[in-house]
Amino acid sequence: MWAPLSDYTFQIVAAGTMLLGLATGVTGTFAVLRKESLIGDGLSHASFPGVVLAFMLLAVKDLEILLAGAAAASLLCMALIAATVRYTKVKFDAALATFLAAFFGTGMMLMTYVQHTDNPNQAGLSKFIFGQAATMLARDVEITAAVAALILLLAIVFWKELKLVAFDADFARSLQLPVKLTQAVYGLMLVASIIIGLQSVGAILMSSLLIAPAVAARQWTDNLGTMAVLAGLIGAVSCGVGTYASAVVSGLPTGPAIVVAASLVVVASLLFAPGRGMIARAHVRREARRRWKEGDIDVGAN
Amino acid sequence: MEWAVEVEDMTVAYDERPVLWDVDMQIPKGSLAAIVGPNGAGKSTLIKAMLGLLTRISGSVKFYLDGRLAVSRDDFKRIAYVPQSGSVDWDFPTTVLDVVLMGRYGHLGWFKRPGRAEREMAHDVLKKTGMDAYADRQISRLSGGQQQRVFLARALIQEADIYFMDEPFKGVDAKTEKAIVTLLQEMKSRGKTVIVVHHDLATVKEYFDWVTMINLRRIAMGPVDEVFTSAHIEAAYNARNPLRREAQDVGTAQ
Amino acid sequence: MSAQTEIIIIAMLAAVACALPGVFLVLRKMSMAADAITHTVFLGIVIAFFATENLNSPWLLAGATLMGCFTVWCTETLQRTRLVSEDASIGIVFPLLFSVGLILVNLYGSNVHLDTDSVLLGELAFAPFDRVRIDGADRGAVSMWVLTGICLFNTLVIVAAFKEWKLATFDTLLAAMYGFSPIWMHYLLMTLVSVTVVASFQAVGAILVIGLMIGPAATAYLLTKDLRKMLVLAALIGALSAWIGTEFAFWVDVSIAGAIAGTIGLVFMLTVVLTPRSGIIARYRRLKRLRLQYGEETVLFHLLTHEGTAVQAQEAGVGTLYEHLRWRPEFADLICRRLEAGEFIHIHGGTVHLTERGRERAYRVSETLFAEQ
Numbered sequence: 021m022w023a024p025l026s027d028y029t030f031q032i033v034a035a036g037t038m039l040l041g042l043a044t045g046v047t048g049t050f051a052v053l054r055k056e057s058l059i060g061d062g063l064s065h066a067s068f069p070g071v072v073l074a075f076m077l078l079a080v081k082d083l084e085i086l087l088a089g090a091a092a093a094s095l096l097c098m099a100l101i102a103a104t105v106r107y108t109k110v111k112f113d114a115a116l117a118t119f120l121a122a123f124f125g126t127g128m129m130l131m132t133y134v135q136h137t138d139n140p141n142q143a144g145l146s147k148f149i150f151g152q153a154a155t156m157l158a159r160d161v162e163i164t165a166a167v168a169a170l171i172l173l174l175a176i177v178f179w180k181e182l183k184l185v186a187f188d189a190d191f192a193r194s195l196q197l198p199v200k201l202t203q204a205v206y207g208l209m210l211v212a213s214i215i216i217g218l219q220s221v222g223a224i225l226m227s228s229l230l231i232a233p234a235v236a237a238r239q240w241t242d243n244l245g246t247m248a249v250l251a252g253l254i255g256a257v258s259c260g261v262g263t264y265a266s267a268v269v270s271g272l273p274t275g276p277a278i279v280v281a282a283s284l285v286v287v288a289s290l291l292f293a294p295g296r297g298m299i300a301r302a303h304v305r306r307e308a309r310r311r312w313k314e315g316d317i318d319v320g321a322n
Numbered sequence: 323m324e325w326a327v328e329v330e331d332m333t334v335a336y337d338e339r340p341v342l343w344d345v346d347m348q349i350p351k352g353s354l355a356a357i358v359g360p361n362g363a364g365k366s367t368l369i370k371a372m373l374g375l376l377t378r379i380s381g382s383v384k385f386y387l388d389g390r391l392a393v394s395r396d397d398f399k400r401i402a403y404v405p406q407s408g409s410v411d412w413d414f415p416t417t418v419l420d421v422v423l424m425g426r427y428g429h430l431g432w433f434k435r436p437g438r439a440e441r442e443m444a445h446d447v448l449k450k451t452g453m454d455a456y457a458d459r460q461i462s463r464l465s466g467g468q469q470q471r472v473f474l475a476r477a478l479i480q481e482a483d484i485y486f487m488d489e490p491f492k493g494v495d496a497k498t499e500k501a502i503v504t505l506l507q508e509m510k511s512r513g514k515t516v517i518v519v520h521h522d523l524a525t526v527k528e529y530f531d532w533v534t535m536i537n538l539r540r541i542a543m544g545p546v547d548e549v550f551t552s553a554h555i556e557a558a559y560n561a562r563n564p565l566r567r568e569a570q571d572v573g574t575a576q
Numbered sequence: 577m578s579a580q581t582e583i584i585i586i587a588m589l590a591a592v593a594c595a596l597p598g599v600f601l602v603l604r605k606m607s608m609a610a611d612a613i614t615h616t617v618f619l620g621i622v623i624a625f626f627a628t629e630n631l632n633s634p635w636l637l638a639g640a641t642l643m644g645c646f647t648v649w650c651t652e653t654l655q656r657t658r659l660v661s662e663d664a665s666i667g668i669v670f671p672l673l674f675s676v677g678l679i680l681v682n683l684y685g686s687n688v689h690l691d692t693d694s695v696l697l698g699e700l701a702f703a704p705f706d707r708v709r710i711d712g713a714d715r716g717a718v719s720m721w722v723l724t725g726i727c728l729f730n731t732l733v734i735v736a737a738f739k740e741w742k743l744a745t746f747d748t749l750l751a752a753m754y755g756f757s758p759i760w761m762h763y764l765l766m767t768l769v770s771v772t773v774v775a776s777f778q779a780v781g782a783i784l785v786i787g788l789m790i791g792p793a794a795t796a797y798l799l800t801k802d803l804r805k806m807l808v809l810a811a812l813i814g815a816l817s818a819w820i821g822t823e824f825a826f827w828v829d830v831s832i833a834g835a836i837a838g839t840i841g842l843v844f845m846l847t848v849v850l851t852p853r854s855g856i857i858a859r860y861r862r863l864k865r866l867r868l869q870y871g872e873e874t875v876l877f878h879l880l881t882h883e884g885t886a887v888q889a890q891e892a893g894v895g896t897l898y899e900h901l902r903w904r905p906e907f908a909d910l911i912c913r914r915l916e917a918g919e920f921i922h923i924h925g926g927t928v929h930l931t932e933r934g935r936e937r938a939y940r941v942s943e944t945l946f947a948e949q
Contacts, residue, residue: 053414057663058608100845108848110602113663114794117607121787122841128784128834129825150678177433184424188410190375194403195428195480196395224615228671231664239659242415242460271683276675283672290659298657330904333863340863380864 027267034263036161037220037278040213041229041255043168046175047213048230048255049237049248050206053186056112059098061227062120064214066097068127068223076134083163087215094211097123151222151275164216171209175248178205183244220259221275229255232282239293258282325386326351326484326515327372332381334364334371341367342378345540349517350532351386354510356520356546359536360559365519366406368536369486373403387483399428402482406489407469412462418472419444419457425479447478452501467498474502485509487518491525503529526550582720584822587836589723590776591788591814595796596730597768598789599810602797603745607790608663609651609766612670613644614773614782619677620644626684637774644770645763647673726775730768734807737761742803780833788814791840795847817843871903871911873941876920879930880938892928 025031051057070093071086078085097119104115175182181202184192193199217226237250262278291298327349334342342364349355357365370376372383385392387400402425422444423436430436436444448454451471456464464472470490477485491499506516506529520526526533526546533550535541535558542554601610617640624639647669654665734741744761769789776785792814796806821836828835875897882891891897898908912928915921920934930938 052661052664053411055411055661055663057661057667058611061608061611061667104848108798108851110794110797110848111605113605113607114602114790114797117611117786117790118794118841118844120611121784121791121837122844125784125787125831125834125837125841128831129828129838130830132831132834133828180424180427180430180435183416184427187414187416187421187424188405190370190405190409191403191424191476192427193375194373194401195425196398197428224674225671227667228675231667235660235664235668238415242417242462244415247415269683273678273682276678276682279671279675280679283668283675286668290657296659298659343863344867 025264030263030267032158032161033156033267033274034260036156036164037259037263037274038256039161039164039168040216040220041233041257041259041278042252043171043255044213044217044229045233045237045251045253045255046248047171047209048232048234049244049251050182050186051210051230052234052238053244057231058113058116058227059101059210060214060217060230061224062101062116063094063097063210064218064223064226065120066123067091067094067214067218068124069093069130070096070127071218072127072130072134076130083160083219087163087218090215090218091211093123093127094214095207098207098211150273151218151220151225156219160219164219167212167216171212174205174209178202179245182206221278225275225279228279228282229259232279232286233258236282236286236289239289239296254282254285258285324351324389325349326353327386327517328384329368329372330382332368332371332383333379334367334376334381335379340538342371342536343538345381345536347534347540347543349515349534351515352510352513353515353532354506354530355515355517355532355534356526356530357517357534357536358520358523358526358558359541364536364538366488369403369488369517369519373401373486385484399480400482401484402477402480402486404473404477404485404487404490406492407466407473412464412469414461416461417457418448418453418459418461418464421461421472422448422475422479425476428480443479444475447475450478450505451475465495467494470494470502471498474505482514484515485517487516489519489521492521523555580826583832584819586719586723587780587818587822587832588815589720589727590780590785591792591818591836592811593723593726593730593772594776594785594788595792595810595814596727596734596807597765597772598791598793598814599796599803599806600741600745600765601769602790602793603803603806604765607786607794608666609648610769610773610789611786612651612666613647613766613770614777614785615670616643616647616673616677617641617770617774617777617782619673619680620646620774622677622680626680640774641767641770643673644773645767648763648766722775726772730772733764733768738804745803780836784833784837787837787840788818791837791844792817795840795844798847798851813843814840868911868914871907872915872918872920873937875908875911875915875928876930876934876938877941879921879928880935883930888927894923894926894928897928 048057048060051059067090070089070091072089073093074085074089100119101112101115104110104119105112181192181197181199182205184195184197185199185202185206189199192202213230214226217229221229233251233255234247236254237247240250241247258281259278261281263274265281266272266274266277289297292300294300325348327347329345329347332342332345332347333340341362345364345368347368357368359365367376371378371381385397385401387397392398392400419441423440426436426440426443430440445454445457448457451474453468453471453475456468461469461472470493474487474490477487490502494502506518509516518530520530527550530546532544533546534543535549535554537558541558542549598610601607620640620643621636623643624636627639628635650669650673651662651665654660654669655662660668740761744758772789773782773785776788780788792810793806795813796809799809800806817839818836821839822832824830824839825832825835878897879892882888885891894912897912898905903911912921912923915934916923918933919931920937921928922931923929
């Protein structure tokens with residue numbers, strides 16, 4: 021049972037995914053608070069044509085090149101969504117869904133063009149959709165670590181601005197804060213999270229890594245900084261647990277295992293968090309009802 | 323009369339309909355000015371457009387500080403904005419003190435965090451707005467009136483010269499309303515200019531000295547005693563403004 | 577019918593079937609809820625398959641549809657705790673359900689032909705043939721018949737209760753007052769969406785169904801405010817995009833579903849760029865013209881009423897006109913220049929005078945003004 025822990029491959033994969041969880045937990049904190057959680061899902065699908073194009077144009081399978089392609093496509097998609105929302109009456113969710121499908125479809129066209137078949141069911145595509153955590157190499161981990169470090173650095177440097185823009189963007193503008201720059205930094209953090217996530221858990225499960233740790237963390241604290249740190253930790257631990265589970269149970273794929281772990285943490289947090297959790301609230305209600313019955317109430321408690 | 327704010331020719335659209343058309347407005351320095359009009363008449367839109375938070379079709383805004391035109395970023399930091407309390411999600415994980423400190427972010431610059439000086443300022447303005455006891459409270463556990471006071475404190479900490487407030491009296495209890503009015507009068511006595519989008523016609527004469535009445539166009543403007551007449555009120559609240567009709571026709575013609 | 581033609585027809589049918597519920601999803605801002613459903617149907621199929629051990633069983637489709645509704649229910653339950661926002665609820669539920677599906681397939685379904693990729697991506701090229709082995713001509717017919725059926729079903733549901741749909745979408749409060757529950761309609765819509773997703777994904781794959789549902793509807797949303805027109809337009813745009821996309825895919829030899837999704841995106845962007853011509857910007861140009869026209873007529877009328885009076889020099893003086901009209905001097909200048917250019921006025925002796933033409937126009941204006949009263 022402890023065997024996997026000393027296995028080199030396991031250590032590599034665990035390190036890679038845990039760093040990923042740390043970074044996406046922090047980024048996800050802002051995504052969730054801004055009520056833009058699903059942007060991660062959209063952008064991760066949208067990065068597909070970028071990956072294929074990078075491969076097509078440069079004929080290499082170097083990870084950095086492919087990730088750069090993914091980043092470029094994601095950024096383009098994000099810009100198109102932002103422009104659509106700003107200049108037309110189409111709302112965020114519809115723009116997201118439309119461009120998500122259009123970009124992914126373009127990726128599929130490119131892929132089938134490259135391979136000259138009608139059938140896009142190729143190994144490369146699978147890896148994109150489902151991630152390839154199990155086949156991570158030391159080099160992949162190095163890249164993940166570097167990108168994760170960048171994300172954390174951005175979060176620290178721009179903390180005030182990210183916080184205020186997430187809370188009250190109009191007020192931030194009225195303070196003459198560089199709101200556009202802050203939005204760009206946030207976008208960068210998102211795209212960076214996505215490209216390292218694509219490697220591990222794939223496009224479809226990406227949103228879970230961004231959203232679940234942040235939602236779980238929110239139940240335990242009312243302080244933004246604590247929430248971000250906690251989300252990072254929960255992300256890292258979920259990834260670690262998921263990777264471990266998939267090493268121990270044969271045939272259990274890593275990405276889904278991570279998602280299930282993270283989701284369990286969410287459910288547990290919703291139920292058991294003190295104060296905010298459902299069980300705690302039910303208890304408070306019962307207490308209040310009991311005291312009401314006994315005539316022991318205190319109206320105007322504020 | 324020395325103006326603090328001059329607006330010329332402001333035209334703004336929302337979702338294909340004109341909300342403000344060709345509005346001119348001046349606000350005297352040091353006045354407590356109200357902007358009134360029916361719902362959907364463009365009052366919030368007006369101040370958002372003035373502050374550059376919305377794109378406008380046409381129009382210009384000039385702010386005057388110390389008798390000269392505001393031009394630089396630092397100048398504009400001397401103009402404060404109190405949005406409607408419904409414009410944010412109060413479930414955001416932060417405390418009252420923290421929200422007020424955010425008002426100093428404009429002065430802190432890039433890497434600085436709020437320090438002791440800022441905290442003292444925050445406690446001062448919280449005392450002024452009667453919220454100091456709640457400094458460490460999570461903002462989701464505040465009443466409507468308390469939320470409004472926190473937003474006011476956040477604006478006060480900016481130590482601005484011109485203040486814009488969007489319906490600060492909406493949904494607040496009588497005690498809070500009195501407290502806010504007292505605060506506004508104290509600000510006026512210190513020479514501040516305060517411009518308030520106000521929803522309650524009954525209190526305009528009591529609280530303000532200058533009023534602008536808006537319904538797509540400017541209906542009337544001037545000292546409250548002169549301008550706040552029943553004729554003007556009727557004109558402002560009467561939707562049969564012919565230009566509005568024309569504008570609507572153009573807007574819906576397919 | 578050639579395989580190619582069959583494919584085109586199937587694609588167009590899928591597009592129409594998807595566009596109809598898609599319009600309501602866009603209007604109710606539930607586009608991503610549909611995206612969630614397109615991912616979770618996979619789990620429904622997996623569970624149904626394990627239960628029936630039969631890839632051909634109709635229970636697979638039933639399972640998928642039920643899973644769609646289950647997804648919505650889970651999302652809303654999560655939201656109702658008021659601890660999680662709507663978008664976050666969606667983003668937690670569907671990856672979880674999808675992961676469970678993947679885990680089940682990987683652990684227990686490895687010796688079965690449940691091709692994950694095919695479920696997700698589908699491929700129209702196979703639509704005439706299908707995954708389940710029965711022979712040629714019937715297969716094509718199946719997808720076509722299924723989709724035709726769904727198209728008719730969706731159309732029927734929408735048309736039959738059109739007024740209720742309209743009310744429930746645009747004014748939930750009023751709808752509740754009229755007694756029919758928006759919640760009930762909401763679940764009906766989600767069931768419709770699930771059924772449509774399930775019927776379509778075999779052809780275009782789960783990931784691209786979302787494109788068929790939302791893209792044409794969003795494009796139609798840009799073009800009209802009328803619900804009926806929006807439905808018709810969305811269906812037309814969807815069908816057209818499906819046709820163009822499919823032809824393009826045949827020509828260049830690429831993924832058909834991908835080509836359709838790409839076409840939809842292109843059409844959407846073109847509409848966004850071109851609409852301003854008939855949208856906001858054009859309307860404002862019209863309003864600006866109106867303002868100038870209004871200004872001109874005000875001056876003409878003003879001149880008319882003061883013509884021949886003692887104060888004409890004052891009221892119509894070049895330097896004082898703007899004051900009397902309470903305009904800015906620049907605006908008055910602009911108007912007067914325009915009027916001069918149109919030969920409605922001429923200026924001499926420091927006063928503005930009406931020409932014969934101007935007088936005629938002023939009379940016309942005064943008639944309309946008095947007629948209004």
